[in-house]
Amino acid sequence: MSPKTLYDKIWDAHVAHEAEDGTCLLYIDRHLVHEVTSPQAFEGLRMAGRKVHAPDKTIAVPDHNVPTTAGRDNPDQMPEDSRIQVAALDTNAREFGVHYYPVNDIRQGIVHIVGPEQGWTLPGMTVVCGDSHTATHGAFGALAHGIGTSEVEHVLATQTLIQKKSKNMKVEITGKLSPGVTAKDIVLTIIGETGTGGGTGYVIEYCGEAIRGLSMEGRMTICNMAIEGGARAGLIAPDETTYAYVKGRPHAPKGAQWEAAVNWWSTLYSDDDAHFDKVLTIRGEDIAPTVTWGTSPEDALPITANVPSPDDFSGGKVDAAKRALDYMGLTPGMKLTDIEIDTVFIGSCTNGRIEDLRAAAEVLKGKRVKDGMRAMVVPGSGLVRAQAEEEGLAEIFTEAGFEWRLAGCSMCLAMNPDQLSEGERCASTSNRNFEGRQGYKGRTHLVSPAMAAAAAVTGKLTDIRDFH
């Protein structure tokens, strides 16, 4: 048999039909649904008189619009249009009989945090969701990608997706990471190298010693941002770390099925001589704590660097850099560590898990945020929040002057009331620094949780290695 990549293996195990031109029907094992990209899909089903094909493989949770302040299950807390969307999900989930975690359920949270937490996401699966950050689930060695609303409707109706196979790309991070360097810094560095279009047409497998050394939380951070590099999906081969995370979760296999599952999962890796169409290798030792300066995730630099000048670029990027500098209100040549911050956001499906909160709390222990700083922590799920309270992290955050919020997407995309105002500048653990992403004319610098916490204390972008 010819050698296969991890992607090839999962793909081959899910082709339900292949047409002569190579167009496939890919069978979908898990379909995650949230309130923003699904109303039109359910409406389409209803209009065509169709049912959800596999309600048991479909999981719905509201996250993008929900307020993160107390008393939020009172619908009056939401603006009319948000309320209508959340209410539509509620009606659709119940009417079509899918698994559902409503706002007042402790298991509610960001869809990409809830899936793994509840054991819905397992190695070797195909997972889709009407959300580009579905790539997150690739951390388990699941083929996971975002789809549009028409495709959401297609999966609801048929449990398949019309797909053509992508190419294989390997990103290897060799060696060990230096102190202060996290999964977030790895992935920002990768996107800085490849650009936001570098992965277009590919499924990326992340491998190498530095990736193997990451926890599941860290691996999810990496795969989460595969889409920011343009890739259809990111993957990390499952191993003991994966099994340890999955075991015992509510929807994970048990008993004899667990044994059978692990048997199959342990065959899910790229064969030694498997072919990759593109390869990128980065030495773990060369990665520094990383921040973004501009309005694209590819605008990433080591925290020790200076703000670049448009002259440092070529082609269409020159104008994009000019526009970004203007939007961000930055002068070429200034030190990144001189950039003053007024808002800090810790949360999102990139960095809203327990390990992220631990890393931030560790930095904040016994410290206070700078005067005038608006700082908030939004745990990724109700269960993350509960665990953080149990571990005493919540107290550290509130004593440091952070707001301790309820779970949701919050200021990651600012569809709920958590937004930046014009000109405000935020150190954020989320994944997109696009213009207007966190609020009209708001300015976003993407950082790791520890760097976000340090920035809250100093009031500037801060090299975590110099922070005491």
Added chain:
Amino acid sequence: MKKFETFTGIAAPMPLVNIDTDMIIPKQFLKTIKRSGLGVHAFDEMRYDRQGVENPDFVLNKPAYRDTSILVAGDNFGCGSSREHAPWALADFGIKVVVSTSFADIFFNNCFKNGMLPIVLPQEQVDLLMADSERGENARMTVDLEAQEITTSDGDVIKFDVDPFRKHCLLNGLDDIGLTLEKADAIQAFEAGAAQARPWV
């Protein structure tokens, strides 16, 4: 879905690279539960000021480009989120074709599901179309999907590639779900096999 027919229309230049889905349709307009009516909000933050007054410098606000049906855009158009609101907004505005050197994957897929045609061309040809589109109303391009050709206002013909299956669906206005349900037997057979091989799923 409506059939994609040969048409002649105005093309607008948008040379910026990495035009993302937040630019195409900002999140405050994602709160709709309908597909229609998003055209007035397309490119909202570039197109209007905070008070909703049009920015006269934005290309689609210029008199020559109000009836644009073709966008000629910089590299990596449509990057960012999976929101289908982006092609919905463009389609509702009247855009039928977007030309660029590359597109983000999900956006590219979403276009076809909404009767729109994204066309990938090499840099030189995009440059040529970009220059043509700068002539505004004076430049009218013709897009013929059947023949896979764009004809510029000067009569230059540019050939483009398109996936045969997607071409077939666009030309005939076919609904994906209907097509897939014709393969219900294959799906059932797959499910039976998978239930044996991976019962834990």
